[in-house]
Amino acid sequence: MNWRLALSGCLLLGCMGVASAQENYFDNWPAGVAPQEVGKHLAEHFVTSPHQYTKTIHYSEVCAWYGALTFAQLTHDDGLRDALIKKFEPLMPGGAEADRTPLRRHVDDSIFGVVPLEIAIQTKDPKYLAEGQKWADRQWENAQPDGLSGETRYWIDDMYMLTMLQLEAYRATGDRKYLDRDAKEMVAYLDKLQQPNGLFYHAPDVKYFWGRGDGWVAAGMAEMLRSLPENHPDRARILKGYRLMMSALLKYQGKDGMWRELIDKDDAWPESSSSAMFSFAMITGVKHGWLDAKMYGPAARKGWIAVVGYVDQNYDVTQVCEGTGKKDDLAYYYQRKRRTGDFHGQAPVMWAASALLRDEK
Numbered sequence: 001m002n003w004r005l006a007l008s009g010c011l012l013l014g015c016m017g018v019a020s021a022q023e024n025y026f027d028n029w030p031a032g033v034a035p036q037e038v039g040k041h042l043a044e045h046f047v048t049s050p051h052q053y054t055k056t057i058h059y060s061e062v063c064a065w066y067g068a069l070t071f072a073q074l075t076h077d078d079g080l081r082d083a084l085i086k087k088f089e090p091l092m093p094g095g096a097e098a099d100r101t102p103l104r105r106h107v108d109d110s111i112f113g114v115v116p117l118e119i120a121i122q123t124k125d126p127k128y129l130a131e132g133q134k135w136a137d138r139q140w141e142n143a144q145p146d147g148l149s150g151e152t153r154y155w156i157d158d159m160y161m162l163t164m165l166q167l168e169a170y171r172a173t174g175d176r177k178y179l180d181r182d183a184k185e186m187v188a189y190l191d192k193l194q195q196p197n198g199l200f201y202h203a204p205d206v207k208y209f210w211g212r213g214d215g216w217v218a219a220g221m222a223e224m225l226r227s228l229p230e231n232h233p234d235r236a237r238i239l240k241g242y243r244l245m246m247s248a249l250l251k252y253q254g255k256d257g258m259w260r261e262l263i264d265k266d267d268a269w270p271e272s273s274s275s276a277m278f279s280f281a282m283i284t285g286v287k288h289g290w291l292d293a294k295m296y297g298p299a300a301r302k303g304w305i306a307v308v309g310y311v312d313q314n315y316d317v318t319q320v321c322e323g324t325g326k327k328d329d330l331a332y333y334y335q336r337k338r339r340t341g342d343f344h345g346q347a348p349v350m351w352a353a354s355a356l357l358r359d360e361k
Contacts, residue, residue, distance in 0.1 A: 025286065025297030026356050033308050036075060039353030041315040042346055043068035047083045052343050053323065056102040057091065057112055059161060060323075060343035065115045066164075067350030073122050074357045085119055092116075092131060107151045107161040110139045117168040129172055136169035140181060148185055155326060156200045156213045159189050160220035167224055179227070183234035186224055189217075190241040198248030199263060206326040208333050209263040212344065213324075215277030218245060219351065222281040225290065239290060242281075246291055249278050253299055257306025261321055262333055269338070272310040272319045276348035279303035283355040304352055311349065312340065320345030 029035075046068045052058055065084065072081035090097035102109035113135025120129035139162070142150035151162060163182050170178035193200045200217050201207045221242040228235045252263050258270035259278055282300035285291035310318045320342040324333070339345070 025293065025301045026283065030305065033305055035304075035353035035356035038308055038311065039071040039350055039357070040075070040077075040080075042311070042317075042350050042353070043071045043080055043084075045315040046346060046350075047080070047087060049341075049343075049346075051100065056100050056109070058343065059108045059111045060347060062111050062114055063160075063347035064343040064350065066118055067347045067354065069115070069118045069122065070354040071350050071357075074354055081122060085123070088115055088119065092127070105138070105142070105151060107153070107158050110135055110151060111161050111165050113165050114168050117165075117172045120172050121168070132172060133169060136165050136178060139165060146188075147181075148188055149181070152185065152188070154189065154192055155203050156189070156193055157216045159186060159200075160216035160223070163220050163224060167227060171227060179232070182224060183228060183232060183238065186221065187234050187237050190237065194241055194244065198244040198246075200245075203326045206328050208330060210324065210333055211259055211261045211263055211268075211271045211274030212277070212321055214245075214249075214263060215274035215348065218242075218249070218281035219277045219348065221245070222284040225288070226284065242285070243290065246282060246285060246296065249282070250296065250299055253278075253303065257302040259303075261336060265334075268334065270306075270310075270319060271321050272307055272317050273321060273342075273345040273348055275303055276307045276317075276345065276352050279307060280348055280352040280355050283352060284358075287355070287358065304356065307349060307352065310345075314341070316341030317345035317349055 032038075046064050052061060065088065068084050069081065072078075072084060089095060091100055092098065102112050113132045115132075116128040117132030117136070119125065120132055139149050139151055144150060144152060149162060152158070163186055166178045166182040166185070169175070170182065192204065195201065199209045200214050202210045202213045221238060225235070225239060225242060228238065249259065249263075253259060254270065256270060258272075258275045260266070260268035261271040261274070262268040263274075279300055282291065282296050282303065286293050286297050286300055312318055318338070318340045320339045321344070322337045322339050322342070323344065324336055
């Protein structure tokens, strides 16, 4: 079903005002917007979705798998969880689809390890733990002299793509080395890439605020802060970078609740994957108390409602920016195509649904 028209009245009436009167910004949803409902539809849709983009498993599919698995855990949906595991089993060593396993020593391939690690977290099955750890350990086999991963390249995408694998390895094992690697990597990227206004260029040589690129950063920091102990020596630096970014995003959110494909360009089109990622990051921050609830709660709520308006009757997310390499050409970013049902968009909507369901504060 297409909820855009159904929700337009809520947006026009000012969801911010409605939410402010509720004390809890993440309850009492308009029809069709409850995270339990939206997340369930998208997760079940993912179970039956074919692979996308490449012969080997694409990083965006991994991100959608993670979102579906966390949603299944939070809703205690064992049937959904088992279906997601069954979908992954053929990709394990010796499985019928093992040739789809990505092999490059590259952040886009290594993130594959997130799925077996999340399965291990939920099931305690040692074979998935061993498979996931293999990917996490491989990522640091050829570390740089400064201790950073050999896969470090200083694209902002890596602030989710690279850090998420190490974070899940920490969550699965409790081994502090994974967390320390992760935090060191995140601080290095923050120091190199965050601009004074709080946003991030796509790369040091590409000075545009591309929506989904910044979305990876926002989601990556929010995920890391969820697991980083209060006394960790890098926590203050990461929290500072996160808050600076959230402050900037608050200023650029459109009246429709969405963010643009180029964040600071009013004539760029509303883009769903980045908007879902920013909503996820704000929801998580409000729930944990990292962000002022009265300031960010209404924005997070409005963002979620707006994003759900881009889910069509097939439970495909529309207006998803196509995969985007870096290029020092503004026209290149303006001309990115809009896709429907792309895992780049399916994934963060499920992340946001999960964030809304977590009892974290």
